[in-house]
Amino acid sequence: xxxxxxxxxxxxxxxxxxxxxxxxxxxxxxxxxxxxxxxxxxxxxxxxxxxxxxxxxxxxxxxxxxxxxxxxxxxxxxxxxxxxxxxxxxxxxxxxxxxxxxxxxxxxxxxxxxxxxxxxxxxxxxxxxxxxxxxxxxxxxxxxxxxxxxxxxxxxxxxxxxxxxxxxxxxxxxxxxxxxxxxxxxxxxxxxxxxxxxxxxxxxxxxxxxxxxxxxxxxxxxxxxxxxxxxxxxxxxxxxxxxxxxxxxxxxxxxxxxxxxxxxxxxxxxxxxxxxxxxxxxxxxxxxxxxxxxxxxxxxxxxxxxxxxxxxxxxxxxxxxxx
Amino acid sequence: xxxxxxxxxxxxxxxxxxxxxxxxxxxxxxxxxxxxxxxxxxxxxxxxxxxxxxxxxxxxxxxxxxxxxxxxxxxxxxxxxxxxxxxxxxxxxxxxxxxxxxxxxxxxxxxxxxxxxxxxxxxxxxxxxxxxxxxxxxxxxxxxxxxxxxxxxxxxxxxxxxxxxxxxxxxxxxxxxxxxxxxxxxxxxxxxxxxxxxxxxxxxxxxxxxxxxxxxxxxxxxxxxxxxxxxxxxxxxxxxxxxxxxxxxxxxxxxxxxxxxxxxxxxxxxxxxxxxxxxxxxxxxxxxxxxxxxxxxxxxxxxxxxxxxxxxxxxxxxxxxxxxxxxxxxxxxxxxx
Numbered sequence: 001x002x003x004x005x006x007x008x009x010x011x012x013x014x015x016x017x018x019x020x021x022x023x024x025x026x027x028x029x030x031x032x033x034x035x036x037x038x039x040x041x042x043x044x045x046x047x048x049x050x051x052x053x054x055x056x057x058x059x060x061x062x063x064x065x066x067x068x069x070x071x072x073x074x075x076x077x078x079x080x081x082x083x084x085x086x087x088x089x090x091x092x093x094x095x096x097x098x099x100x101x102x103x104x105x106x107x108x109x110x111x112x113x114x115x116x117x118x119x120x121x122x123x124x125x126x127x128x129x130x131x132x133x134x135x136x137x138x139x140x141x142x143x144x145x146x147x148x149x150x151x152x153x154x155x156x157x158x159x160x161x162x163x164x165x166x167x168x169x170x171x172x173x174x175x176x177x178x179x180x181x182x183x184x185x186x187x188x189x190x191x192x193x194x195x196x197x198x199x200x201x202x203x204x205x206x207x208x209x210x211x212x213x214x215x216x217x218x219x220x221x222x223x224x225x226x227x228x229x230x231x232x233x234x235x236x237x238x239x240x241x242x243x244x245x246x247x248x249x250x251x252x253x254x255x256x257x258x259x260x261x262x263x264x265x266x267x268x269x270x271x272x273x274x275x276x277x278x279x280x281x282x283x284x285x286x287x288x289x290x291x292x293x294x295x296x297x298x299x300x301x302x303x304x305x306x307x308x309x310x311x312x313x314x315x316x317x318x319x320x321x322x323x
Numbered sequence: 324x325x326x327x328x329x330x331x332x333x334x335x336x337x338x339x340x341x342x343x344x345x346x347x348x349x350x351x352x353x354x355x356x357x358x359x360x361x362x363x364x365x366x367x368x369x370x371x372x373x374x375x376x377x378x379x380x381x382x383x384x385x386x387x388x389x390x391x392x393x394x395x396x397x398x399x400x401x402x403x404x405x406x407x408x409x410x411x412x413x414x415x416x417x418x419x420x421x422x423x424x425x426x427x428x429x430x431x432x433x434x435x436x437x438x439x440x441x442x443x444x445x446x447x448x449x450x451x452x453x454x455x456x457x458x459x460x461x462x463x464x465x466x467x468x469x470x471x472x473x474x475x476x477x478x479x480x481x482x483x484x485x486x487x488x489x490x491x492x493x494x495x496x497x498x499x500x501x502x503x504x505x506x507x508x509x510x511x512x513x514x515x516x517x518x519x520x521x522x523x524x525x526x527x528x529x530x531x532x533x534x535x536x537x538x539x540x541x542x543x544x545x546x547x548x549x550x551x552x553x554x555x556x557x558x559x560x561x562x563x564x565x566x567x568x569x570x571x572x573x574x575x576x577x578x579x580x581x582x583x584x585x586x587x588x589x590x591x592x593x594x595x596x597x598x599x600x601x602x603x604x605x606x607x608x609x610x611x612x613x614x615x616x617x618x619x620x621x622x623x624x625x626x627x628x629x630x631x632x633x634x635x636x637x638x639x640x641x642x643x644x645x646x647x648x649x650x651x652x653x654x655x656x657x658x659x660x
Contacts, residue, residue: 043513142602157376158603186375187540188600191584195599213514216586220594239590257518258588259543265566269522269547272515275483 003073004031005175005207006055010067011077013047013054013231017062022279024050024063026231032175037201037208039222039239041215041254045276047231048211052177056094057084071175089120093168097180099160102167103152109163110148116170135166139196158189165193169200179211190217197221215258219243227251230277230287233306237313247315249292286316294319327363328534329387329502334360334396336379336386340608354607356382358558359396364502369528369535371549371566373542373581377604379558380538384504387536388422389413400502418448421495425507427487431479438475441465441493448498460497467530468493468523485516489523496527504536509544521547542585546570551640554578557615558607560634564641574635574643577616614646622647 013025025047032038040048054065055076069076071087079087088094096102104112113132117123123131129148136144141162152160161181168176178197182190198221200206212218218225218239225242227235227250235248246252256270274291283289285300292299298318306314336357341349357379364370372380385391387398389405398405400416408416424430431440442461445452452460462472468489479487488508495503505524509517521544528535537548545552552569554562554577562575573579583597600619605611611618617627626646634642635649 043515156603186604187542187584188375188580189603190586191597192599194586195596198596214586215514215588219588219590220586243588243590254514255588257515259518259521259541259547260588261543261546261570261582261585262587265546269518269525271518271522273519275485275516 005034005036006032006069006071006209008051008055008067008069011051011054011069012066013050013059013063014066015060015063017280020280023231023282024279025054028067028228028233030226030233030236032207032209034174034207035201035205036224037210037222039210039212039218039225040228041212041218041225042228043213043254043276045230045279046228048228049179051228052094052179052209052211056088056092056177057081058094086120089116090171091173092175092177093171093173095161095164095168095176095178095181097183099157099164099184100152102164103160105152108149108151109155113163113167113170116167120171132166132170135169136162139166139169140192141166158185158192161185161189161193165196172204173206175207175209177209177211180213181210182217183212183214194221215243215255216260227254230282231279232287232316233314234288234317235313235315236306237309237311237315241311241313247309247313248288248317249294249319250288251315253291286318325365328366328401329364329536330397330399331363331383331387332361332397332399334383334386334398335394336382336391337394352608355558355610356607357386357393358607358610360555360558360560361396362553362560362563364534364536366501367528367532367534368551369537369549371545371552372536372538372555373540373545373552374555375540375581375604377557377607378555379607380540380555381506383555384422384506384536384538387502387504388417388420390422415448418444418498419501420504421498421500421502422504422506423488423491423495423508425510427484427491427511428479430491431487433479436476436478437470437482437490438465440479440490441475441497444494444498464493464497467527468496469519483516484512485519488512488516488520492520492523492527496531496533499531500533502534502536504538506538507540508537510539510541517544524548542582554581557604557610559615560644561616562641562643562645563634564637564643568638568641572637572641574637574641574648575616575645576620576622578643580621614644 009029011025011028015022015024028051042048053059055069059065065077110132114128117128117131133144139162141159182193210222222239225239226233229250235251246255253272257272272291277283277287285303289295289299304316304318306316309315334357337353337355339351340354341351343349360383374380382391386393393406438461441464442457445457445460461475465472465475470489509520512520537545539545546566549566551565553560556577562578573582580598580600602619605618613629614627614632617623632644632646634644636642637648
């Protein structure tokens with residue numbers, strides 16, 4: 001394998017809050033190869049979104065990021081605003097969950113799309129308009145010409161999400177970071193957008209970081225999966241290994257708790273009792289201890305480091321062999 | 324399963340929408356949120372209502388509770404037409420019919436302790452109970468929904484989403500209702516919390532024998548909760564059936580597409596792509612003529628554009644509103660669109 005497109009090492013994200021700090025992400029290290037789709041899964045508060053916001057330099061004011069995030073040889077953390085803008089506009093783009101928040105409410109969608117092209121690619125207004133219409137067609141936006149001058153609020157949720165994806169694709173980025181892009185959408189619209197992203201992966205070399213809480217979405221789109229819990233990566237591996245032989249008890253519990261259409265509908269619902277720890281008061285040992293079926297005294301005293309299990313598969317658990 | 328507890332007959336809920344069409348001029352059109360829905364519910368039954376946003380499933384739930392006014396049709400609860408009752412009698416009926424909302428936090432009063440929130444229905448409907456009896460009932464209810472009774476003086480903002488939803492459930496269940504309308508009760512929760520709440524609702528249903536109208540967009544959740552399922556699209560029922568028949572033998576193309584769109588949590592490069600429905604749900608302000616689904620249906624013909632398909636009887640427990648409910652033969656005979 002050649003040099004990865006993106007390489008994060010020991011990424012930490014802290015937020016200053018009243019009366020202390022919240023460690024939203026700790027020691028996150030991962031890489032994204034060219035053409036690869038990496039899924040980051042976890043429940044709310046697991047740090048999956050804050051991690052990528054830090055990489056993109058989009059943390060809110062009270063947040064600080066340490067560690068390193070190297071994109072094509074260039075360090076992103078602490079990079080000057082100008083070079084970040086250039087990378088964000090031309091090479092990495094982001095799709096947010098809430099398309100209404102990702103679009104400017106008082107600008108016509110056509111203008112928003114053209115602005116990017118004029119700004120970053122130096123196209124003329126007319127060329128920009130043509131290219132924007134073309135990209136809207138690619139993302140299967142219905143009747144792009146007729147809707148070019150509409151405002152975001154005049155569109156349905158699915159159409160707005162398509163405009164966001166079009167915005168993300170405009171400059172032919174090498175990396176797309178998608179943060180729960182289909183969570184707010186109806187299931188038939190989600191299916192359309194997932195198929196589109198799959199097609200994009202087949203036809204281009206675009207890499208994708210897919211942040212999702214939905215293991216079904218991850219299973220269908222990603223090559224590799226990172227599972228996060230309470231701000232830390234607890235497991236990572238190929239999509240097949242994560243689903244076929246998960247090593248961390250949290251991953252296993254998450255998989256069991258995910259409803260599936262082929263499970264016995266009247267069977268006992270496998271429960272993961274309790275809830276994630278308060279990030280302001282993380283325990284000394286493994287953060288999963290209170291919910292873990294295998295926890296021993298050692299787990300409470302010491303935090304297990306990520307260890308290689310087989311191949312490239314990592315898991316942070318003292319228990320060697322999943323019972 | 325003999326006499327239905329709830330009968331909904333040809334229910335229509337239309338909302339008047341004013342749209343300005345020029346200086347000081349406006350046009351009123353009607354949004355058909357629910358457009359001719361009929362079904363029955365039996366004692367102790369958990370009936371699922373599935374559909375995507377705008378299909379009218381929430382409006383249906385609210386109409387049953389008389390939280391929105393119906394335009395036409397009847398809602399008969401244990402022999403009483405709820406629409407005909409005067410306000411006072413209807414208020415008494417609310418004791419029997421309760422609702423659990425989607426957003427657990429915003430449906431609780433932020434200035435009320437959770438214990439008071441759960442107690443409130445008892446104060447309202449059981450004036451004969453004294454403070455000690457109410458307190459005992461609240462504590463027992465909290466235990467039943469998996470909340471520590473010692474948290475009764477906490478406020479909703481101190482609780483997680485899952486805990487807030489447990490409070491909402493406790494508030495609905497404390498009156499021992501005969502019917503609980505659950506409007507997307509787990510949609511805003513994380514996967515592990517979702518499973519906990521579904522398990523709790525199943526347990527409460529088993530223990531109390533209450534009927535549940537379970538409204539959700541998520542087929543995999545509905546499947547775990549309900550023995551009978553109703554599929555809605557654009558204000559109408561397109562298919563209604565027992566769970567087994569629906570999942571093994573769905574007759575409406577919309578139901579099939581909905582099932583196929585649920586992503587399977589198992590990687591498989593060989594898996595054929597799901598049935599992708601083109602376009603989006605049309606506006607309920609101007610629903611398509613004929614079958615409301617024909618604009619997105621992969622098998623629609625001219626017949627579908629002209630004529631509304633009735634709910635055909637597939638079996639005694641299964642009906643589907645598709646002209647081609649009985650398979651491909653007839654489809655071949657018709658000229659395609």
